[in-house]
Amino acid sequence: MRVLVTGAYGFIGAHIVAALVAAGHDVVCAVRGARLDTRFPGLDAIACDMARDLRSEDWLPRLAGIEAVVNCAGILRERGADSYAAVHEQAPLALFRACVQAGVRRVIQVSALGDPTDGEFIASKHRADAALAALELDWLVLRPSLVYSAHGSYGGSSLLRAQAGLPGLLPLPGRGAQPLQPIAAEDVGLAVVAALARPQVAREMLELVGPDTMSLRDYLLAWRRWLGFGHAYALAVPMPLVRLACALGEHLGNGPLGNTIGRMLERGNAGAADAVPRLRERLGLTPRSLPRALAEAPSHVQDRWHARLYFCLPLLRVSMALLWIGSGVVGWLTPATDVVAATHGSSLAAGSLLALARITASADLLLGALCLLRWRPHLVLGLMLAMLLGYTFGIGIAWPVHWLDPFGGLLKNLPLVAALALLLATEQRR
Incomplete structure (x- = not known):
């Protein structure tokens, strides 16, 4: 039939x-x-x-x-x-x-x-x-x-x-x-x-x-x-x-x-x-x-993973969204002199550095808000991952000294990359 x-x-x-x-x-x-x-x-x-x-x-x-x-x-x-x-x-x-x-x-x-x-x-x-x-x-x-x-x-x-x-x-x-x-x-x-x-x-x-x-x-x-x-x-x-x-x-x-x-x-x-x-x-x-x-x-073990990750994944998603929003807020509130000082040795002019900092801060705010709202999550999480990789390797190559920062600023990005990859891999609902 x-x-x-x-x-x-x-x-x-x-x-x-x-x-x-x-x-x-x-x-x-x-x-x-x-x-x-x-x-x-x-x-x-x-x-x-x-x-x-x-x-x-x-x-x-x-x-x-x-x-x-x-x-x-x-x-x-x-x-x-x-x-x-x-x-x-x-x-x-x-x-x-x-x-x-x-x-x-x-x-x-x-x-x-x-x-x-x-x-x-x-x-x-x-x-x-x-x-x-x-x-x-x-x-x-x-x-x-x-x-x-x-x-x-x-x-x-x-x-x-x-x-x-x-x-x-x-x-x-x-x-x-x-x-x-x-x-x-x-x-x-x-x-x-x-x-x-x-x-x-x-x-x-x-x-x-x-x-x-x-x-x-x-x-x-x-x-x-x-x-x-x-x-x-x-x-x-x-x-x-x-x-x-x-x-x-x-x-x-x-x-x-x-x-x-x-x-x-x-x-x-x-x-x-x-x-x-x-x-x-x-x-x-x-x-x-x-x-x-x-x-x-x-x-099987996959069933136990699913049961235990069910409540953890939304918490991870919200924490990522808040981190991006916080990063954007800090990016906008940081004085121009501090932005230029942090990028000492760059070949870019001070005005260009400040504009780049404000643009990326705005992008952080936007992606953080969209992540919180779960708007087209695959696209948003993919863009967040791309930005994070860009930050990490762009700064790491242009200013390699930041790999040795006392609090491991760039090194902390590596587990964030893994966390975003986990969110992307588990986003499909059925």
Whole structure:
């Protein structure tokens, strides 16, 4: 079957694509920019933009030859044109209406488990579910609980894994009693494959949950054991502090810490009592428990690196940004006479030296601010690295005496080069 998958390169979408390919389906990835992902060699990719493709006419040409559609596009937070209304409702509804016009009967909507009153992330997903249910299609809505994988993580699953890996400490929102029914991403992929194989299972909603209801505390402890870390002191964090941290993350950050994850950390995320029996009855699927899924995929040193670096890398990025901003401020506040004195022996005129110092100070301020704002991070970090190398070797060649400065000014640049290289190497998010 030729299947169009939106959000195909996301955390859940990639697992669905992999499961469809393993089952012998011909997958077309609908992604922004139609970029080819080397993880899926040989698959077709077509361009789409869930923030702007809001008319059925935008989708009709993409449905030529398509026999089924799986929509798993989604955003954790709004940014610019990527709004919940557009990405979760308007664009999917335009796609669903185009399916009606093109005669593509089978549509699978990957939604989200939760209460719509918990926020717009879930509410917008559920409104799209309702709009799909009103169309003459063989639709099926799948609502997964917390999705994890032992083979990788993204967003909230990365945050929780890092929380489980903190040295000696396990912070728990409240007391960590929130109920969860986590499901493996691989089992979500199998659910989609099973749904395509059972076209008679249509016009209904299924909750994708794991077989066990467990507390958030037990979930984190299971990951800690899997990572191979020792005992940790459990620290109950008052919920008002958790809400404050999530609110700050929502407005000041761009990672998973925000209102969406905050609702889950406060209320948990579990399905109805009959969710697992219904999955067995309707799809023939029995999801694995978390202990079984982890036992089938032992952790490696790279998993421990990721868990421990998750919180360290943002601190490193912020410290680099502040260092560049501080360097720029000092560059502007240093008197002209001191600038000329520091470059004694240069063949450049005093005026040229001062202008060069002020220009580089301005560049430091700009790059530091952009780094703090995470604007085009690969470009900004690359420019910071180029400037640092220019400073180090330019000054080191023109004034080699500075290599012997009592406080090792130039020598300290060498670990900074390594730190910037580390930030560049770990910038990719998925």
